[in-house]
Amino acid sequence: MKYTKDHEWLRVEGDLVVVGITEHAATALGDVVFVELPEVETMVAEGDEICVIESVKAASDILAPVDGEIVEINDKLVDNPGLVNTDPTGAAWFFKLRLDDLAVLDAFMDEDEYADMIG
Amino acid sequence: MGAALADQIERLGLNDLHESLGAKMVPFAGYLMPIQYAAGVMKEHLHTRSAAGLFDVSHMGQVVLRPKAGMEALCLALEALMPVDVLGLAAGRQRYGLFTNETGGILDDLMFANREDHLFLVVNAACKQADVAHLRLHLSHVSQIEFIQDRALLALQGPKAEMVLERLIPQVRTLRFMDVGVFGEAWVSRSGYTGEDGFEISLPQSRASYWAEQLIQAPEVLPIGLGARDSLRLEAGLCLYGHDLTEHTSPVEAGLSWALQKSRREGGARPAGFPGHERILNEITRGPERMRVGLRPEGRAPMREGTLLFHPDGTPLGEVTSGGFGPSEGAPLAMGYVPVAFSAPGTLLMGEVRGKHLPVAVAPLPFHPTHYKR
Structure with a gap:
């Protein structure tokens, strides 16, 4: 598992990258009540705001961690946004990306580095 | 947060207790306040509706008005600041009030109680300095104005609030909605800001931790x-x-005409004579141009404060002034202002969320039934 400074986790699954938010981020957001997902087959660039998460407190975005194509989205989150709080690193994945080259993931933090960052 | 800003944020008396309960503290109206505890907003909300919740609202302003020349002169002087019947409020009762300005807008909203030989006011934290200055300017000839700085304010809200509080103050069960009583060091009113039955309890600062700990120990209370x-x-x-x-908002636009008793309206015993009475009484007679309405977004996306509201044909109509998610309703909810022609429940509007126009229906208020003990 790799981590971004925006508190997303990235998990390689075959030739795809699965993206979600960390438990730390889910806790900080509070109870999630709304999730808006991108369309499948969208080409995204690193830093694009591609998902919206709203908690009882506020709205925030999920940014595309790398360039790629959205090939699958987790529709379950639309009907059950609370999954983001109950299982942020499992059932509450947001989308799967196809990348040109998985080697770009090497630049992201590993678990220890992420743990250091959030203190 | 810079050190200079941090210095201006005051800690209230129960800060240590909040932190020991796992509170996340945030600056609010100049004070460090608990935004949530370990349970989180959703559980806290639902627990208040099903059992009882304890709120520290010590940031709010507490003011005692002690008459210099009799209660009647004080009540009449306060009526010169509010479109509300102060003189007719019986001893032991509390009422909702509004300070208005010359253009009929609202300077603050408040609760005021008749405690036989004086009045007790609770005003908003962000307005309290201005309110006290306003009272000193206009009421000093008839009243001492005591800005209470050494008392905390707790609210115990929810269907089990009475059961919990009567273990400490047996007499509270005799209070009905908007009654007030002084029980030793505790100044109690049966009121709140949740739509549930409950109490607001003013206590000496030095005793607030003791009371809060007693209340929080009750198994019903979070x-x-x-x-x-x-x-x-x-x-x-x-x-x-x-x-x-x-x-800029008038009480009539805000749907608060119920708070303007007949005695202060045209044909009443003491009509007008409050700031902005021309606009306010005119709006009561002829209707305001716009009204506060309830809004239920049809989708799941919350429409938060500042969300612009449109007619389905794209004409701008107004905006959301409060919005978020209603945990007991399981849906996003909002309130906002729209022209009267579009204020009937069921009217379909559009709210602009992240550039998209999403459907939202005007809905009756309250969204959730209230449970006051009348």
Whole structure:
């Protein structure tokens, strides 16, 4: 598992990258009540705001961690946004990306580095 | 946060207790306040509706008005600042009030209680300095104005609030909605900001931790932060000053005409004679141009404060002044202002969320039934 400074986790699954938010981020957001997902087959660039998460407190975005194509989205989150709080690193994945080259993931933090960052 | 800003944020007396209860503290109206505890906003909200929640609202302003020349002169002087019947309020009762300005806007909303030989006011935290200055300017000839700085304010809200509080103060069960009583060191009113039955309890600062700990030890009670306080009052259709009410909003537009008793209206015993009475009484007679309405977004996306509202044909109509998610309703909820022609429940509007126009229906207030003990 790799981590971004925006508190997303990235998990390689075959030739795809699965993206979600960390438990730390889910806790900080509070109870999630709304999730808006991108369309499948969208080409995204690193830093694009591609998902919206709203908690009882506020709205925030999920940014595309790398360039790629959205090939699958987790529709379950639309009907059950609370999954983001109950299982942020499992059932509450947001989308799967196809990348040109998985080697770009090497630049992201590993678990220890992420743990250091959030203190 | 810079050190200079941090210095201006005051810690209230129960800060240590909040932190020991796992509160996330945030600056609010100049004070460090608990936005939520370990349970989180959703659970705190639902617990208040099903059992009881304890809120620290010590940031609010508490003011005693002690008459210099009799209660009647004081009540009449206060009526010169509010479109509300002060003189007719019986001893032991509390009423909702509004300070208005010359253009009929609202300077603050407040609760005031008749405690036989004086009046007790609770005003909003962000307005309290200005309110006290306003009272000193206009009431000093008839009243001492005591800005209470050494008392905390707790609110115990929810269907089990009476059961919990009567273990400490047996007499509270005799209070009905908007009754007040002084029980030793505790100044109690049966009121709140959640739509539930409950109490607001003013206590000496030195004793507040003791009381809060006694109440929080009750198995029915959870501590509740400002986050759930906001979602509870939104579901109850209650206004938040600075958002739903401002110095430009009239009480009539805000749907608060119920707070303007007949005695202060045309044909009443003491009509007009308050700031902005021309606009306010005119709006009562002829209707205002716009009205505060409840809004239920048809999708799941919350429409938060500032969301612009449109006619389905794209004509701008107004904006959301409070919005978020209602945990007891399981849906996003909002309040906002629209022209009267579009204020009937069921009217379909559009709210602009992240550039998209999404459907939202005008809905009756409150969103969630209230449970006051009348």
